[in-house]
Amino acid sequence: MITLQCLLEFQSEEDRQKVLDLMCKFSSAERYGYQRLLEGWPREELKKHLAQVFQINTRYADDAILKAQSILRSCQERGQSPSRVVFGGRSLFEKLKKKHLNGEKREELEKEWKEKRQGNLYSRGDRSKQGNPNLRFVWVRGELYLQINVGYRKWVYAKVVRPVKREGDKWIGFIWSLHQAEKTGKWFPYDVELKLKNGKVYAHVSIGEKFPPTIITLENGVIGIDVNAYPFHLALVEVSPDGNLVGYERISLHELLSADRDKREYLAWQVAYQVVSLAQEKGKAIAMEDLEKLPRGRRGDGFPKLRKTLQRWAYKSVLEKIEVLARRHGVAVEKRDPAFTSVIGKFKYAPQYLIDKDVAGALVIGRRALGFEEKLPEAYRCLLKDEEFLLYALAELEEKVKKLKRELKGEENEWRKKAIKAKLKATRGELKTLRAHLRALQSGEGEPASRQPADRWKEPVRGRFLGWRIKAWRVLSAALTVPVLEKFSHVKGTVRDFSPLRPILVLGDWERAVRRPVPVPGAGAAVQVV
The missing domain is CATH 3.30.420.10 (Ribonuclease H-like superfamily/Ribonuclease H)
Structure with missing residues (x-):
C-alpha cells in the first residue's frame, strides 16, 4: 500500500466544525468498540449498536470496528495486555499524569493528546462505490475536493491542498488515476483517514501499489x-x-x-x-x-x-x-x-558449514523457499535410537533442574528469579520431551531410522513437514543442548558455538562429542563472505 498525505481547506468554519464533530464521534465509537471486542461482542451486532449509540452510518461504525480490531491484533502480536492500551498514546498519557508541567507547555501537551484521541475518521475503499463511499475525492470546477459524508444525504466539501514535491511524486499518479476513473467509470478502491494535527485536518490516502513484472525469480x-x-x-x-x-x-x-x-x-x-x-x-x-x-x-x-x-x-x-x-x-x-528454522539450522548446518546459528537459520529459510524439506541426518537418527545416550542426556537434564532449583532458592533478586524460573520451565519442557521419546522407544513405537546415508547435496522433495519429523528435531534439541553444547560452552549465555556437534553429524560419534572438553580446532567461517 502507498500512503499519501494532503491538507484539507474548508469553505466555512461551520463545515469544519461539522467534520470535527464527526471525527470526535468516530474516535469515541472506536474506543467504545474496542472495549466491546474485549468483552467478546460479535461484529455484526456491535456495528448496529455503534451506529445507534453514536448516530453514525453503519459503514462508519463498521470501519471503527476494523480500526479497533487492528489495534487489538497488533497488541496481541507484540505480547502486550490488550486491556492496557491507551488511545492517544501512552507516552503523552504518562507525561500528563505526572503533572510536572504548567502553563503553555502543559496546554500544548493536552491539545496534542486531545487531537490524537478525538481527531480521527476512517473510511475503507470500495470499488463499487466510486472508490470510497464516505470520504470520496471529486472534481469541482477543475479543482480537487474531498466529499465528506457528515449525515444522511449531508455532505461537506473540503478543498485538497497538495503541492507536487518532486518529479517522481506518487501523488501525480494518484491524480492521473482519478481522472482516468472518472472518464472510464472503472473506479479503484482507496482508503482515506482524516487526522487532526495542530488544529489542521489532514487526509491520508492509501492505495494499492502496482508492481512491475517479476524479472528475478x-x-x-x-x-x-x-x-x-x-x-x-x-x-x-x-x-x-x-x-x-x-x-x-x-x-x-x-x-x-x-x-x-x-x-x-x-x-x-x-x-x-x-x-x-x-x-x-x-x-x-x-x-x-x-x-x-x-x-x-x-x-x-x-x-x-x-x-x-x-x-x-x-x-x-x-x-x-x-x-x-x-x-x-x-x-x-x-x-x-x-x-523450527533456528533449531534445524543450528543442529544440521551450523556444525556442517562451521557457521553460527543465525546464518544457519537464514540458510534453512532459503532452502525452504526453494522447496527443500529438511530430513534428519542419518547420524542423528541413530543417536535418537541409542537408549544409553538418551538416559545419559536425561540424567544431565535432571541434574540441571536440580541446579536451577538451588539457584532459585538462594536468589533474592526478583528479576534474576524470573530469569531462573524461565530457564527452569524450558528445561522441564525438554525433560518432558525426552522422557516421552524414551517411553516410545522402549515400547517400540519410535520412528525407524532411515538406511539412506546423509548427503550434503540434498534432493528437493514436495509436501509439508510431518509431525514425527518436527518431534524428532525437538527431541534432538533436548538430547544435545545440555549434555554436549552447554556442558562445554566457552561463551556465557546463549550457545553460539556448534562445532562440538561435528563429530556426531559427520562421524556419528556422540561419545567423543560428550568427552570433548574444548570446541573443534579451527572452528570458524568455512565459506567465503559474499
Whole structure:
C-alpha cells in the first residue's frame, strides 16, 4: 500500500466544525468498540449498536470496528495486555499524569493528546462505490475536493491542498488515476483517514501499489533472510538452486533501536536498499519469514528477551520494506513458515558449514523457499535410537533442574528469579520431551531410522513437514543442548558455538562429542563472505 498525505481547506468554519464533530464521534465509537471486542461482542451486532449509540452510518461504525480490531491484533502480536492500551498514546498519557508541567507547555501537551484521541475518521475503499463511499475525492470546477459524508444525504466539501514535491511524486499518479476513473467509470478502491494535527485536518490516502513484472525469480537461487536479536541484525545467506550455501553477510540493526521515529524509517529503508541491491547483483530472489504463519512465542531461540526484541516495530517494518522494494524492482519475494528454522539450522548446518546459528537459520529459510524439506541426518537418527545416550542426556537434564532449583532458592533478586524460573520451565519442557521419546522407544513405537546415508547435496522433495519429523528435531534439541553444547560452552549465555556437534553429524560419534572438553580446532567461517 502507498500512503499519501494532503491538507484539507474548508469553505466555512461551520463545515469544519461539522467534520470535527464527526471525527470526535468516530474516535469515541472506536474506543467504545474496542472495549466491546474485549468483552467478546460479535461484529455484526456491535456495528448496529455503534451506529445507534453514536448516530453514525453503519459503514462508519463498521470501519471503527476494523480500526479497533487492528489495534487489538497488533497488541496481541507484540505480547502486550490488550486491556492496557491507551488511545492517544501512552507516552503523552504518562507525561500528563505526572503533572510536572504548567502553563503553555502543559496546554500544548493536552491539545496534542486531545487531537490524537478525538481527531480521527476512517473510511475503507470500495470499488463499487466510486472508490470510497464516505470520504470520496471529486472534481469541482477543475479543482480537487474531498466529499465528506457528515449525515444522511449531508455532505461537506473540503478543498485538497497538495503541492507536487518532486518529479517522481506518487501523488501525480494518484491524480492521473482519478481522472482516468472518472472518464472510464472503472473506479479503484482507496482508503482515506482524516487526522487532526495542530488544529489542521489532514487526509491520508492509501492505495494499492502496482508492481512491475517479476524479472528475478527462484531459478538462480535465493537470498535467505533471518532477523536475530543477539546481536540485533539481519543474517543474509546466498543459496544456490540446489540448496547449498554460497556465501553470507550480516547487516547490523542496532541503530534502529536508539534512533527517533523519522531516523528509524530512514535507516530501515537503507537496510532494505542494501538487501535488494544484493539480490539484484546476485540475480537471486529473496526468501524471508512469514510471521503470520507462526504463533507468538515460537520465534528465534524461544527466549523471552529474544522474542521481546524481535517483536519491536523494527522487526516487521524492515521485512515489509524489503518486500515492497523488492517487488518494485522486479525481484521475487518468497515468504515461508519460519517454524523450527533456528533449531534445524543450528543442529544440521551450523556444525556442517562451521557457521553460527543465525546464518544457519537464514540458510534453512532459503532452502525452504526453494522447496527443500529438511530430513534428519542419518547420524542423528541413530543417536535418537541409542537408549544409553538418551538416559545419559536425561540424567544431565535432571541434574540441571536440580541446579536451577538451588539457584532459585538462594536468589533474592526478583528479576534474576524470573530469569531462573524461565530457564527452569524450558528445561522441564525438554525433560518432558525426552522422557516421552524414551517411553516410545522402549515400547517400540519410535520412528525407524532411515538406511539412506546423509548427503550434503540434498534432493528437493514436495509436501509439508510431518509431525514425527518436527518431534524428532525437538527431541534432538533436548538430547544435545545440555549434555554436549552447554556442558562445554566457552561463551556465557546463549550457545553460539556448534562445532562440538561435528563429530556426531559427520562421524556419528556422540561419545567423543560428550568427552570433548574444548570446541573443534579451527572452528570458524568455512565459506567465503559474499
